[in-house]
Amino acid sequence: MDHSIAIAPDDLVQRHTRPGMSLVAILHAIQDDVGFVPPAAVAPLARALNLSRAEVHGVITYYHHFRQQPAAPVTVQLCRAEACRSMGTEALAKHIEARTGCQFDAHKHGAHDKQGHGAHEDGAVGLESVYCLGQCALSPALMINGELHAKVTPQKFDMLLAAAMKQVEQPA
Ligand code: FES
Known part of the structure; x- marks a missing residue:
């Protein structure tokens, strides 16, 4: 299924990242904005926060709140x-x-x-x-x-x- 969004993942991350913000706060902002955390946002998030992709992915999957695809109807x-x-x-x-x-x-x-x-x-x-x-x-x-x-x-x-x-x- 195509889970593409209207905004490029890099731009999405940039839109919601402010100095000093935690990864969890940024993930909340992204999900509030587009309804989920697109898997394509993992790499730009890792770059922005100087983390590994595995660390970002680990946080997304640890918290039940975050979804990696749009919510069902x-x-x-x-x-x-x-x-x-x-x-x-x-x-x-x-x-x-x-x-x-x-x-x-x-x-x-x-x-x-x-x-x-x-x-x-x-x-x-x-x-x-x-x-x-x-x-x-x-x-x-x-x-x-x-x-x-x-x-x-x-x-x-x-x-x-x-x-x-x-x-x-x-x-x-
Ligand atoms: S434990 Fe279910 S609403 Fe609080």
Whole structure:
């Protein structure tokens, strides 16, 4: 799939790099700007910060927040942190994977996705793990396309997913 962007990777890095900025801060700025951190930006980032490409790549893959390809039309971000785990997040995650046919964090694993499920390469849904959405008292919590939902049951998820898919198929 073509993940090219309208701006050259060197220009993108230059646009978001200021003296003294950390790599993580620059990665946030890039992802906020174009929706993901293009793999082609790794080399210019390494040059700009005097790091190795492996170091830059390591930071991008360490943090769940950063994605290296555009988000799926329907992106589900499920909280996998403690409070949600104690309220059944893992069972909910299994339900979500079965329902969507996708695997959590396949966008991170890329070609190494052991079950061979491409994230959303072949479909409309992407599943991402996140760690605390500030809704611990109302867990399990998740976001669908940036909209927060609390006390999510499998049944509630099915309804939310159906609504989100409908929106993608028939944008307002
Ligand atoms: S632990 Fe899930 S919202 Fe805080």
